[in-house]
Amino acid sequence: MKKLDESALGTDFYELTMMQGYFLSNNNPQVVFDMFYRSNPFNGGYVVFAGLNDLLKRIESFAFSAGDIDYLASLNTFDKRFLKYLEEFRFQGRIDAIDEGTIVFPGEPLIRVEASLMEGQLIEGMLLNTINFQSLIATKASRVYNASNNGELMEFGFRRAQGPDGALSASRAAFIGGVAATSNTLAAKVFDIPAAGTMAHSWVMSFESELDSFRAFAEIYPNNAILLIDTYDTLGSGIENAIIVGQELKAKGYNFGVRLDSGDLSYLSREIRKKLDQAGLEAARIYASNDLNEHIIETLIHDNVPIDSWGIGTHLVTGGSQSSLNGVYKLSARQMENGSWLETMKITNSFEKATNPGRKQVWRFFDENDSPIADLITLEDEKIELDQDYLFYHPFSEVDFFTMRQGRFKSVKPMLQLCMEGGKRTKLNPPVKELQKYTLEGLDAFHPSYKRLMNPHIYKVSLSSELKRLKTRLAVEGLQKLNNR
DSSP states (O other): OEEEEBTTTTOOHHHHHHHHHHTTTOOOOOOEEEEESOGGGGSSSEEEEHHHHHHHHHHOOOOOHHHHHHHHHHTTOOOOHHHHHHOOOOOOOOEEEEEEEEEETTOOOOSEEEEEEHHHTTTTTHHHHHHHHHHHHHHHHHHHHTTTSSOEEEOGGGGSSHHHHHHHHHHHHHHHHHHHHSSOOHHHHHHTTTBOEOOOEEEHSSSSSSHHHHHHHHHHHHOOEEOOOOOSOIIIIHHHHHHHHHHHHHTOOOOOEEEEEOOOOHHHHHHHHHHHHHOOOOOEEEEEEEOOOOOHHHHHHHOOOOEEEEEEEEEHSSOTTTOOOEEEEEEEEEOOTTOOOEEOOOOSSSSSGGGSSSSSSEEEEEESSSSSEEEEETTTTOOOOOOSOEEEEEOOOSSSSSEETTTOEEEEEOOOEEEEETTEEESSSHHHHHHHHHEEEEEEESSSGGGGGSSSOOEEEEEEEHHHHHHHHHHHHHHHHTTTT
16 A cells, blocks of 8 residues: 555645646647745744755656546546546656755745646646645744754644644654654654654643652653752742752762743743752753744743753644745646746736746855855856846846846855656655754855844845846737737
């Protein structure tokens, strides 16, 4: 039996009905689809692009089983000839994408799919499902990481995530975004990332006394004794009993920690730190949880609280205030019968929703400190040289532009890279530890103003002169056709 994420039924139903329509009408040219998102989540300044390697793995194994075909036949919607075609279906297209873990921005193509129309249409739902969710959670994790001043984060969200599959993807994405460990044991195994956990209040409550519970835990786990001290009275029995056990562990050569899961974390952590230090337990660590998010953590960090590690659950693995990333998948070109390519775009009265036509590339410009300063979306055959000036046109305005002078940038990088050809991966699947390192290094390269939680500086993503002219011409021609009907 195929895994659920390998079944080609993991798509929206209308993709299949459209696909059959293309099949029966013999309308299946080579096309180009772009995946991009429209606006930054959390009112932030960026997105961490995540989920790509999971997506490529799924596409490689994407197929209809005999049971899938039987189910589709039972719906009395699909022609037998089309079902026969699906029996042998495998994705044979090409995919270019920005490297997973890259910091990206609205409007720029993150994934470019070149395939037959039927192939490109079928993978739309799975592509958006994978990329939108993991990019959202990786971005959230990076915001928490920044808010904690690059502190130690533990992801505790398994029980609050959207089902087992959502929990697994969330743990992967959160690690890419900067967390140090996860409580999700399966995710730790599958992705080879550290597993972490302390104890629940039920552990403390199951013993005759709080002290007995702490001693039992410390005896079993002397190397990882993190004691939950707020079951009864944090500053009364909780910290006092923890100090007794901490001193016993110290005498045996072990360190320990205490965890707070309720109350005023600023006040309590200061009082606890004072008590621990007075007891000679200066090395003891303080862990905090309790419905944390990046804004709470940032406030506590600014308040100089003595908290060493942060446990984040619900607000991290669900996206918190942001339910989804608004990524979309749009047709940008199709091949004509004579082999030439026809650029296409969505034309709408809302200019900000008009898409960018053609086969495109994204170029990132860097200053003398190797910090990104702006991105330029161009047509694929445009080349960027270091000894030229370039006009950067605002993607939604007809009149706004600026000139990138050749002396202002030191280097430039094409962002879309080949990662699948003929339905087979052309790049190895990097471990998530490498993806996390790449993400954090990339994030560190940006000026802090782009990473502010509130009112971040807007990173410039612009259109080249050629792309701007093409988009304007197609928009005018499209509107003329509409008006002449």
